[in-house]
Amino acid sequence: MSAGEALMPPAGDPAGDETTVPADAGRWGRLRRSPTFLLAASLVALMTAVALLPGLFAGLFGNGDPRECDLARSGMGASAGHPFGFDMQGCDLYANVIHGARASISVGVLVTVASSAVAVVLGTLAGFYGRWLDGILSRLIDVFMGFPFMLGALVVLIAFPSGSIWSVSLTLTLFGWPTLTRLMRSTVLSVRELDYITAGRALGATDLRLMVRHVVPNAVGPLIVLAALTVGTVIVAESALTYLGVGLHAPAISWGLQLSMAQNDFQSHPHLLLYPSLFLSVTVLGFILLGDSLREALDPRSR
Amino acid sequence: MEMKGKRRAVVALVAGLGLAAVTACSSGTVKSEEAKSAVFSIADGLPDHLTPGRGYSYNQYNALFAPLMRLSADGTLTMVQAESMESSDNRHWVIKIKSGWTFHNGEPVTAQSYVDAWNATAYGPNAWANSGSFANVKGYADLNPAEGKPKTKTMSGVKAADDHTIEVDLVTPDSQFPLAVATGPAFMPLPKVAFDDFDAYDKAPVGNGPFKVTGTPNLTVSMEVKRYDGYKGPQPGSDGIVFRFYSDLHTAYTDARGNGVDIFRVPVDKWPHVKQDFGDRFSAFKAPALQFLGIPLTDKRFRDPRVRKAISLAIDREAVNKSIFGGLNDPATSITSPAHKGSPANLCDYCSFDPARAKQLLAEAGGWSGGPMQIWLPGGLGYEPLFTAIANQLRQNLGIQDVQIKTLPGFTPFFEALSKKKVDGPYRGMWGSFYPSMAELLTALFTADGGGQFSTGYVNERMAKLVEQGNASGDAAEQTAKYVEAEKLVLNEAPVVPLFYDSYVYAWSENVTDVEIDLTPINITKVKVKR
Numbered sequence: 161m162s163a164g165e166a167l168m169p170p171a172g173d174p175a176g177d178e179t180t181v182p183a184d185a186g187r188w189g190r191l192r193r194s195p196t197f198l199l200a201a202s203l204v205a206l207m208t209a210v211a212l213l214p215g216l217f218a219g220l221f222g223n224g225d226p227r228e229c230d231l232a233r234s235g236m237g238a239s240a241g242h243p244f245g246f247d248m249q250g251c252d253l254y255a256n257v258i259h260g261a262r263a264s265i266s267v268g269v270l271v272t273v274a275s276s277a278v279a280v281v282l283g284t285l286a287g288f289y290g291r292w293l294d295g296i297l298s299r300l301i302d303v304f305m306g307f308p309f310m311l312g313a314l315v316v317l318i319a320f321p322s323g324s325i326w327s328v329s330l331t332l333t334l335f336g337w338p339t340l341t342r343l344m345r346s347t348v349l350s351v352r353e354l355d356y357i358t359a360g361r362a363l364g365a366t367d368l369r370l371m372v373r374h375v376v377p378n379a380v381g382p383l384i385v386l387a388a389l390t391v392g393t394v395i396v397a398e399s400a401l402t403y404l405g406v407g408l409h410a411p412a413i414s415w416g417l418q419l420s421m422a423q424n425d426f427q428s429h430p431h432l433l434l435y436p437s438l439f440l441s442v443t444v445l446g447f448i449l450l451g452d453s454l455r456e457a458l459d460p461r462s463r
Numbered sequence: 464m465e466m467k468g469k470r471r472a473v474v475a476l477v478a479g480l481g482l483a484a485v486t487a488c489s490s491g492t493v494k495s496e497e498a499k500s501a502v503f504s505i506a507d508g509l510p511d512h513l514t515p516g517r518g519y520s521y522n523q524y525n526a527l528f529a530p531l532m533r534l535s536a537d538g539t540l541t542m543v544q545a546e547s548m549e550s551s552d553n554r555h556w557v558i559k560i561k562s563g564w565t566f567h568n569g570e571p572v573t574a575q576s577y578v579d580a581w582n583a584t585a586y587g588p589n590a591w592a593n594s595g596s597f598a599n600v601k602g603y604a605d606l607n608p609a610e611g612k613p614k615t616k617t618m619s620g621v622k623a624a625d626d627h628t629i630e631v632d633l634v635t636p637d638s639q640f641p642l643a644v645a646t647g648p649a650f651m652p653l654p655k656v657a658f659d660d661f662d663a664y665d666k667a668p669v670g671n672g673p674f675k676v677t678g679t680p681n682l683t684v685s686m687e688v689k690r691y692d693g694y695k696g697p698q699p700g701s702d703g704i705v706f707r708f709y710s711d712l713h714t715a716y717t718d719a720r721g722n723g724v725d726i727f728r729v730p731v732d733k734w735p736h737v738k739q740d741f742g743d744r745f746s747a748f749k750a751p752a753l754q755f756l757g758i759p760l761t762d763k764r765f766r767d768p769r770v771r772k773a774i775s776l777a778i779d780r781e782a783v784n785k786s787i788f789g790g791l792n793d794p795a796t797s798i799t800s801p802a803h804k805g806s807p808a809n810l811c812d813y814c815s816f817d818p819a820r821a822k823q824l825l826a827e828a829g830g831w832s833g834g835p836m837q838i839w840l841p842g843g844l845g846y847e848p849l850f851t852a853i854a855n856q857l858r859q860n861l862g863i864q865d866v867q868i869k870t871l872p873g874f875t876p877f878f879e880a881l882s883k884k885k886v887d888g889p890y891r892g893m894w895g896s897f898y899p900s901m902a903e904l905l906t907a908l909f910t911a912d913g914g915g916q917f918s919t920g921y922v923n924e925r926m927a928k929l930v931e932q933g934n935a936s937g938d939a940a941e942q943t944a945k946y947v948e949a950e951k952l953v954l955n956e957a958p959v960v961p962l963f964y965d966s967y968v969y970a971w972s973e974n975v976t977d978v979e980i981d982l983t984p985i986n987i988t989k990v991k992v993k994r
Contacts, residue, residue, distance in 0.1 A: 229855040231779065234786035248786060249851055321872035323842070410847045411854070411867040421848070424732045428739070 190457045197453035203446030210258060211265040218258040226255040226413055235429045244435045247418070248425055256413055257435050263325060263414035265443065268395040270329040275336040276387045280380065282337075283344025284371050287379075288352055294345070304338040313401055323409030328401065332394055343386055347379040354378075381458045388451035392444040399440055415440045500702040501992035502689075503975045505985065506715035506727035509708045510682055514657070514665045515648035516584030517591045524648045525987050526688045526704055527567075527670035529696050531558060532645040536748070536981035538804055538899060540645055543696050544572065544652075544671065546627075548644065553636035553935060558629040558644070564695045566654040567675040574623035576671075580653035582606070582617045589661075593649035595914060596897075599640075601632040636935035638942060642898035646982060673699045673988055684708060700977060700991040716740075722972040726985060729968040732845045735789035737970055745970035746980040747791040751802040752895035752965035753904065755795070756838075756853070759886050760920050760958060769828035771957040772813040774889065776821035777860035780814070783852050784963065791968055795961035798908075798950050799901040802964065805943035806901050811954050814961055818860040825861055835865035839890035841877040842870025846891060853962075881917060892918045892959060899982065901946040902930050909953055921958035926950075 191197045210217050218224035222241045229251035237245040244253035286297040304312075312335045320327065351357065352375060360370050401407035402416025403423075410417060415436040422432035505522055512518030515528055531545035542548075546559040564572040583589060585597040587607035597603045601620025606613045620632035633640065644650045652671055657664040667676045673694045680686035689703035707724055709715045715727040720740055729737050729745065737745045756774065758765050765771060780794030793800070797810035825831060838854050840846045850868045858866040869888070871877045880886050894915040896903045907915040910927045926949040933945030969980045974993055979986040 227855065227858065229852075229859075231782040231786045231852060231856075248848065249855060250786070251855070321843075323870065323872070405843045409842050409870045410851060411869075424736065428736070 187457050191453065194453050194456065196449055197457070200446050200449035200453055203442065204450055207261055207265060207443045207446060211261040214259045214262055218255040221254060223252045224255050224258075226251060226259045228252065228255075235425065235432070237431060245431050247432055248421065248429070253431065253435055256418060257415070257439050259413045260415045260418055260436060261439065261443070263408055263412055264395050264398060264416070264440065266325055267329050267332065267398040268391040268447070270325070271332040271336055271394045272387050272391045274329070274333040275340050275390065276383060278333070278337040279340035279344045279383060280376060283341045283383075284348050284376055284379070286341075287345040287348025288367070288371055288375060290349075297341070298345070301338040301342050304335065305342075307335060309335050310397065310400065313397065314404065314406060317401060317406040321406065323407070323412070325408065325412070328398060328407050332397055336390065336394065340383060340386060340390065344379065344383050347382050348375055351375050351379045382455075385451055385455040385458055388454055389448055392447035392451070395440070395444050395447070501700075501994070502703040502705060503701055503725040503990060503992050504705040504707050505987075506709050506712060506718065506724045507706050508712070509710065510686070510706075512592070512665055513668045513682075514591075514653070514661065515651040516580065516593050516653075517665065519592065519648075521648065521983065522985060522987070523686065523706060524651065524672075525983055525985065526672060526674040526706075527668055527676065528648075528651040528672040529564075529670075529694070530645060531560070531650060532641065534642065534645045534898065534982060536979070540641060548641050550640075553638045553640070553937060554633050556631040556633070556640060557624075558631065560627050560629070561695065562627055564671060565693050566652075566671050567669045567691055567693075568654060568656065569693075570654045570656075570669075572652055572671045573626045574629045575626070576652035576654060577629050577650075578617075578621050578623045579655075579658065580651065581621055581649070583653065583658070583661075584649045585618055586616055587613055591649075593647065596643065596647045596649035598912070599633050599635060599637055601634055603634075635931060638934055638937060639898065639900040639902050642900055642903075646898040673697075674704060677703075682708065697988055699988040702992075704987065716970075719970060719972045722974055724972065725975045726969060726971045726978060726990070728984075729970050730845055731788070731968075732848065734791050734968055735786070737789065737791075737968065741970040744973070744978075745968065746978065747966040747968045748980040748982070748984065749793065749800070749802050750895060750965050750967050750982065751800055751899040751904065752893070753795060753798060753800060753961060754792075754963045754965055755798075755892040755894075756889040756960035756962060757881075757886075757892035757918050757920065758889055758959060759884070761884065762887055764831070764833035767828040768957045769824045770831070771960060773821045773825040773828070773861060774857060775811075775813045775957070775960040776815070776817045776824065778853055778856050778960070778962070779816040779860075780962065781816065783849065783856075787849050787852055788963070791966050792963040793966075795963055798953060798959070798961055799904050799946075800964035803896065803899050803901045803904060805939070805946065806950075807947060810947070810950055811961055813957065821860055822862060831861065831863045835867060836863055837867055837869040837888040839869045839871065839877070839880065839886045839888055841874045841891065842872055844873070850891065878917070889960065893965070894918070895965065901943070901950065902934055905930050905946065905949055905953070909958070919959055921953075921956075923953055923956070923958075926952045 215224060218226065221243055229249045231250045233246045233250040234248050235246060242252050242254065244257060247253050247256060282297055286294040313331050316331045316334065317328070357370060357374060360374060398407055399416035399419065402414055403420045405420065407416055408414045418436040419433065426433040507522050510518070510520035510523055513520060513523055515524045529544045531543060532540050532548065533543050534540055544560055544564060546561050548556060548558045550556045560572065560574060566572060581597060584591050585594055585603050585606050597618065600618050602618035605615055606618060622630045624630050654669050656669055667679055673691060673696060674688035675691040677687050677689050685708060686706045687703065690699055712728055712730050715724055716729065716733055718724040719727050758771050784790055784792050784794055796808045796814050797806060799806035801808060836857065838850050840850050847868065847870065854866045854868050857863060871880060881890065894904060894908055905926065907913040908919050909921055909923050910916060911922050916922065929945050929949035929952070933942045933949070936942045936945065967980055967984045969985065971978045975990055976993060977989050977991045979989050
C-alpha cells in the first residue's frame with residue numbers, strides 16, 4: 161500500500177491537474193487580496209464573537225442585562241447608556257439585539273453543518289457508486305426538492321411545535337440537505353473519473369480509502385462555498401419562521417422574535433423594527449459575501 | 464368535559480337581543496329593488512355550531528334567535544320573547560311567553576318549543592356544549608347518569624303547562640336563575656323541524672329571531688342573514704348582516720381600517736393602537752371577567768399563602784395595563800369585578816403594588832429556593848407580552864433570579880399539562896362569567912363541579928355553602944352580603960392571584976353607526992348602516 165500512496169497526489173494538491181482544484185497557496189493568496197473576502201470574514205468573525213460572548217458586547221454601554229426591564233420605559237427611544245432605546249417591555253433593546261445573535265447564528269451554523277455532513281456522506285456514496293444507489297438517492301432528493309423549502313418547514317413546525325433551537329434546526333436540516341447533497345454528488349461524479357482515482361484503484365486502494373483520502377477532499381470545495389451561502393439563507397429562514405410564530409418561542413431571545421414582537425408597534429416605534437433587522441441583514445450579508453468570495457477563489461472558471 | 468368547550472367557556476360571552484327602542488329608521492317596509500339595502504358585516508371566528516344549545520357562536524345566535532329576556536349593559540332585565548318570569552321561592556319558576564310570535568318557517572313559538580329544546584340540550588348522549596346550563600334543573604341528573612344510557616329523555620323539572628307557560632323546578636333555590644335564562648344560548652327555543660335531523664338543522668337553522676338565514680351558508684367563508692319580516696320584537700336597524708369568518712382577527716383589523724369589514728373584535732395585541740387607528744369607533748365593554756394567575760397549589764414551593772400573596776404584591780398592574788393593554792382593562796382589586804352585580808371593590812388586600820411588602824412576605828415564608836420559576840401559558844395567541852411583563856416584574860421585585868415564561872403550543876396542550884399536574888409554576892387563568900353575578904364566578908372557579916375549577920385547582924366547601932345561601936335569599940342586600948363573605952373566605956387563602964378585569968374590545972368601520980357593545984357582545988339589532 162505504501163507504494164500506492166507515494167504515487168498518488170496528496171489530497172488537495174492535485175499536481176498538474178489544474179482544471180479541477182487549484183493549489184492551496186494560490187487560493188489563499190487570491191482570497192487575502194480580495195477586499196470582499198476581508199470584509200465578509202471580519203463581519204462573520206465579529207458576529208460569531210457576539211454570538212459566543214454576548215455578555216461582553218451587550219455590556220459595552222453599561223446595561224447589558226437583556227431581561228432587566230421597566231414598563232415605565234416601554235417603547236422609549238435612545239438615551240444615555242441605551243443607544244437603541246427600549247422595547248415595549250421596557251427592556252434595553254441593544255442588549256436584546258446583541259443576545260439575539262446567538263440563537264440566529266446557532267441555527268444557521270447547526271443546520272449548515274448537519275446538512276453538509278449528510279451531503280458529504282450521501283453525495284459521495286451516490287456519486288461514487290452510481291447505479292441503483294444513485295438512482296434511489298437522486299429520486300429521494302427530487303422528492304424533497306419538490307417541497308418548497310419554507311412551506312415544508314412551516315408544515316412540519318406547525319405539526320410538531322416545540323419552539324426550541326434544536327427542533328427548528330432539525331426541521332430546516334430536513335429540507336436543507338437535498339440541495340447540498342445534489343451538488344456533492346455531481347462533483348464526486350466528475351472527480352471519480354479522474355486519473356489519480358483510477359490509479360489508486362489500480363494499486364488496490366479500497367473504496368473507503370479512495371473516498372476518504374481522495375474523492376471527498378477534492379470534491380468538497382464547491383460544497384464549502386454553497387454551505388457558506390446556506391448559513392445566510394438559513395438565518396433568514398429561521399427569522400421568517402419565528403416571525404410567523406412557528407419557529408423559536410419566547411422566552412428565547414432572537415431577531416425573528418424581536419421582529420415578530422415589533423410588528424404591532426413599529427408604526428409608532430420604528431426603532432423596534434430597525435435594529436433587529438439591521439443586525440439580521442448585516443449578518444446574512446456577511447455570510448453571503450463570504451460564500452461569494454470563496455467561490456471566486458475556488459472556482460477556476462471565474463479566474 | 465371537553466377541552467375546547469372549556470376554552471370557549473373561558474372567553475364566554477352572553478347571548479341576547481336588543482329590546483331598547485329602535486325607532487325612526489325601522490319603517491320595516493319592503494325596500495324597492497333599486498334601493499341599496501342596508502347590510503353590514505361582522506368579522507367573526509369560524510362558527511362551531513349554529514344551534515344555540517350546541518356551541519358558542521354568539522353573534523349568529525343573536526341574529527337568528529330571540530332570547531326570553533335581554534340583559535342590558537346597565538344590568539337591567541327586559542322581556543323579549545317572554546312576557547314575565549316569576550317565582551315566589553326562587554325554586555319554582557313560571558315563565559310566560561308572548562303569543563303570536565313565529566319561527567322563520569311560520570311555526571308558532573310555544574312553550575313546548577322551549578321544553579323540547581331544553582330537553583334536547585340537557586340530554587347527555589347528545590353531548591351538546593351548553594348542557595351544563597340545566598345542571599340545577601330537576602331531572603337533569605336523570606338525563607346525565609354517571610354510567611350507561613339515561614332511562615328518560617325529558618327533565619322532570621321542565622313542563623309546558625299550556626301553550627304559553629313554562630314551569631321550571633330547580634334542585635336548589637337560585638335567585639340568579641333569570642340572569643342565566645337571559646344570557647345562556649341554551650335557553651333559546653327550537654322549531655319542530657330541528658328534531659328531524661339535528662345536524663342538517665345545525666347548518667342552516669330556523670330561529671325566532673330578527674334575522675333569518677338566506678341560502679345555504681358556507682361556514683368556512685361567510686354567512687348571510689336578512690331581516691325576518693314576521694319578527695314581533697324590536698325591529699332591527701339594518702336589512703341584513705353578512706358574517707365573514709376569519710381564522711385570524713388581525714386580518715379583520717386591517718380589513719376594517721379600509722372599511723372592508725364593519726364590526727370586529729380587536730385582538731389584544733392591537734389594543735394599544737385601536738384609538739389611534741379607529742378614533743371614536745371602538746368600545747371597550749367592562750365585562751364580568753377575571754384574568755388571574757393560577758397557582759399549582761400542590762407544589763410545595765407555593766404551599767405557603769404568603770408566597771402567593773408576595774407574587775401578587777410584586778405585580779404593578781397599573782403599569783402593565785397601560786403598556787400592554789393600552790389602559791383598556793382594569794387592574795383587579797377583588798376576585799369579582801365591578802361588572803358583577805353588587806361586587807365591592809378593594810376586597811383583596813394584597814392586590815396592590817407593594818414590592819417592599821412582597822419581599823418581606825416572601826422572606827417570612829422562607830424565601831424562594833425552588834430554582835427557576837416558570838409562568839405557563841398557551842403560546843402563539845398573543846398572551847406572551849402580558850406574561851413576559853409579569854415575569855420581568857416577579858424577577859425584579861421579588862429578587863428571584865430566574866423567572867421565565869413557558870409557552871405550550873396552544874390551549875389543548877396547555878389544558879392537558881394542567882390536568883396532568885405538569886405545570887410547576889404560576890399559569891394563565893381566565894374566567895368570563897356567563898351572566899354578571901358574583902355567584903356565577905365564585906361557583907365556576909371554586910366549587911368541585913364549577914366549569915372553571917380545573918383552572919384554579921381549588922375548592923372551598925364553606926364558600927360554596929355561603930353562595931348557596933345567597934342564591935336562596937330573596938333579598939338583594941342579604942344576597943350580596945353572603946357573596947362578599949364567600950369571596951373574602953377565598954381571598955383569605957389566596958388560591959389565585961387576581962390580575963385584571965377583562966374588557967370586550969370591539970371596533971368598527973365608517974359604514975356603521977349605533978354600535979353598542981355589551982355582554983351579548985354586539986347589540987346587533989341596534990346597528991345602523993350609513994347611507
